[in-house]
Amino acid sequence: MTAVTVVDYGGGNVRSLCAALERCGGEVTVSADPVVIASSERLMLAGQGAAGAAMRALAATGLAEALCDAAARHVPLLGVCVGLQVLFERSEEDACACLGLLHGCVRRIEGAERLPHLGWNDVDAIVEHPLTVDLPAIAYFAHSYAVTADIPSALAVTRIDQSTIASMVARGSVAGAQFHPERSSEAGRRLLRRFLAWDGSR
Template sequence: MIAVIDYGMGNLHSVSKAVERLGYEAAVTSDPAEILAADGAILPGVGAFGDAMANLRDTGLEVVVKEYAASGKPLLGICLGMQLLFTESEEHGRHQGLNLLPGRVVRFQGKYKIPHMGWNDLEFVGESPLFRDVKPGHVYFVHSFHALPDRKEDLLAVTDYQQPVTAIVGRGSLFGMQFHPEKSGELGLKLLQRFLELTAVRVG
């Protein structure tokens, strides 16, 4: 079972439906025991970083997500969920994140359209099981803030939006995608499928 973690913020339905379309059982859940028992977990997110972290703390799920990550089972953060994996964010003040990956989240700066919204090319810059038999292409982004990983080796893919922008990060069985794989056509679903394959629990 794949747990889609419900902490009150996120496109839970579209993510869970994408998981099911790929042949896996998905459960949208905020139950700690169910999350910790899952074969893989997804942390989605839409909204503000500070509000998301407050919800995670208030529901007790901050500890659960950290415990899950420490278990070594596959965990994927999507969009805001990816940003939450980092140490801190400057969105509407300074907020501490989950600190599962060292780095910070900053606002786009420049005379160009913000938020970054639409289809952009991926460029793979690291090696990952997510990329097995996958060719780069266009995926769908919607964000005003972007992550700056401290460790070069945690950066797996970038896109260009007036500057190189972190698109995929990963270390061990922990991954993050700034774009929405569930809204990114064939390429997005292929990348999500590669993540799900790491759980080795395909059904159907």
């Protein structure tokens, strides 16, 4: 069993993410307490909804600072969906400043025939990394904003009509998946197992 803390800032899908982590051998704590986050050795940041609302909730509760401290301690951290988006410098959605743990800006997806990008799509590795060894995979997405594939932290990419987004990212111990591992069946289980085994280095 590997201990992992799921940061609860009032967003959706915390329950399903916890259940998925438990199925993969995680010993899960859910917490909204910055003190607990500060002593956690492995963190996940779930996310649904808008980046602005997520950032307001994280800032108001002291969790934003706790997450930045955790990144400075090189604790493995995985953000999912909006949890990935808030790791970047800013988001075009609600024009909000984000945590700034990764370089780049989250923008509305351009060149898609239909948005939101809802459904199962390919995830293809562009970098060798402990989190991408099981790729390619098909995973479930639900979003209209994303980081583009040309950002420096991109690990894996996904094609949406005329656009290519970064669907997995990492720099140091800070990583993210734009898709929902808790709803991505086999692909999700593989990612969560890799994350639980990851020491936060390349």
